[in-house]
Amino acid sequence: MEIEQVRQHVKAAWADRVLPSLAEFVAIPAVSPAYDAQWRERGHLRRAVEHVRGWIEANAPAGSTVEVVELDGVPPLLFAEIPATPGASGDGTALLYGHLDKQPPSDGWSEGLGPWQPVLRGDRLYGRGAVDDGYAPYAALTAVTAVRAAGGEHCRVVLVLEAGEESGSPGLPDYLSHLADRLGRVSLVTCLDSGGGDFERLWVTRSLRGILQATLTVAVLEEAVHSGIASGVVPSSFRVLRLLLDRLEDPATGRVLLPELNAPIPPERVADAQRLAELRPTSTLHPLSLVPGGRPAADDEAERILNNTWRPTLSVTGAAGLPDVAEAGAVLRASTSLRLSFRLPPTVDAADAAAALERVTTTDVPFGASATITDLMAQDGWCAPEPPGWLSNALESGVFEAPHQFLGLGGGIPFMQLLGRAYPDAAFLVTGAVGAESNMHVPDEWLNIPFARQVTETVAHVLAAHALQR
Structure with a gap:
């Protein structure tokens, strides 16, 4: 032909x-x-x-x-x-x-x-x-x-x-x-x-990559209370959420900590990333608009490619229970919800990842607070x-x-x-x-x-x- x-x-x-x-x-x-x-x-x-x-x-x-x-x-x-x-x-x-x-x-x-x-x-x-x-x-x-x-x-x-x-x-x-x-x-x-x-x-x-999305809600009170009365007596729901997030992700490096959400990177895919980095040294940065002085999560392009294509990542994509800053009063809120969005390595079993997420965030919750996972979606x-x-x-x-x-x-x-x-x-x-x-x-x-x-x-x-x- x-x-x-x-x-x-x-x-x-x-x-x-x-x-x-x-x-x-x-x-x-x-x-x-x-x-x-x-x-x-x-x-x-x-x-x-x-x-x-x-x-x-x-x-x-x-x-x-x-x-x-x-x-x-x-x-x-x-x-x-x-x-x-x-x-x-x-x-x-x-x-x-x-x-x-x-x-x-x-x-x-x-x-x-x-x-x-x-x-x-x-x-x-x-x-x-x-x-x-x-x-x-x-x-x-x-x-x-x-x-x-x-x-x-x-x-x-x-x-x-x-x-x-x-x-x-x-x-x-x-x-x-x-x-x-x-x-x-x-x-x-x-x-x-x-x-x-x-x-x-x-x-x-x-x-x-696969995907795992879920809404994590932490509740500490049946109803909201004046912060002057409750703060120091009851931990804020946001504080408990921060502690739970630290179980999932290293806040300094962004490394996802749960073994079920990680997988080894095949050597062939590492080689692909290195060739792509040589061909296009800033390909991962091209579509992004960093703020003045902002830096990417890694300095090496091949590492950024692997972060984006093979390593698990966590993004908080939404929140509920938080009023607009212009309307936020002196209140210790009853609960806070965060929408968690994980990108999973191509070979990770999304169902296993979902089970691990629910287990780690709803078991032994700090201060005995209530923590629930809802609206869960997992795809390999x-x-x-x-x-x-x-x-x-x-x-x-x-x-x-x-x-x-x-x-x-x-x-x-x-x-x-x-x-x-x-x-x-x-x-x-x-x-x-x-x-x-x-x-x-x-x-x-x-x-x-x-x-x-x-x-x-x-x-x-x-x-x-x-x-x-x-």
Whole structure:
């Protein structure tokens, strides 16, 4: 399959068919269910799914089927099947994944831009969902048609496009179980919901951290009391919380102390971090705005990468029971709640981590105070298997001048750990069009169109290489 034929097909398809439809997709306020309690009534998620379904039906090869699958109580899922080409010698299925739900709009977009206002400026398409992850179904199907247009072969392909990824993929295990027979023997999984540090090369995600979130509440009184009466007699609930937090994290170093939340770092991932640090010495600092004089948690870039991708971390992301400072009176409050958010190493069992958190914070509480854990959410991380030789070769097909780069991500994609368990023998390619400057999840989100085209081309070469494997 000749690289220039693939390139010309992808370029034409993006200009003529992809961008007009993707711009219309951006204009749909399809906010993920976790951020829109009325998502069913509003119907925006369903509109987004139907919009993409119409485009796939109009552009898929003959013999393809496209269906909206909907289980009770969870967002719909778009499922498409594309038959193998006659000359494909492989007999497995290639599963291509993306999601159609979006982050909330957020304030602070630049003049002339807005979350539901698709704006094309040069090689950039602005708008919520452009890069996360609305481009994915368009890139996936265009990669398939590029293989055919360039005379290549591909195995049976299925597109799985969910509408709840930004909410932790509720119902996705049920969908996978429901579709298990139709998915078949999956031998290649390609996820287009990731990215990397620049637009010069293909970035391949090798690991994703898990997550553990919970609300820890400490109560010391049945009701609040004037601080002049109670202070020195009853410890404040915040003081007890501080003591409990010290059981979880070393306040000086940030090291998470619970063994169940730690895991050894494979030497290969340490080497990946060192190579990435040499390539981009300040990659972890680039998207951050430290205050004047502020310093990062580690001076060495490789250590910062490992902190962000393999070591457990704790962030306090919310609080309750604390009045605004302008309204805070002389009161010893009855209770304080903190929302704890742990990022877990890719190989840690999240259920074991959750059990350890509850045990350590609710047992032998200082001063006999009441400590409870509520709203607990735990998800495992994911670590990719070593890529087979055919996949490594396909990634160096000449689409990018610079060689591809492995990296780990500090966040998670629930779909990957589900698929990793379901298809342990499959090859995995987790990549995407997100770059360090893409503004994913924040104002001024944008898609780098030439880079997205190159990602599309690479997926086409991977599909063609996969078709030759048995």
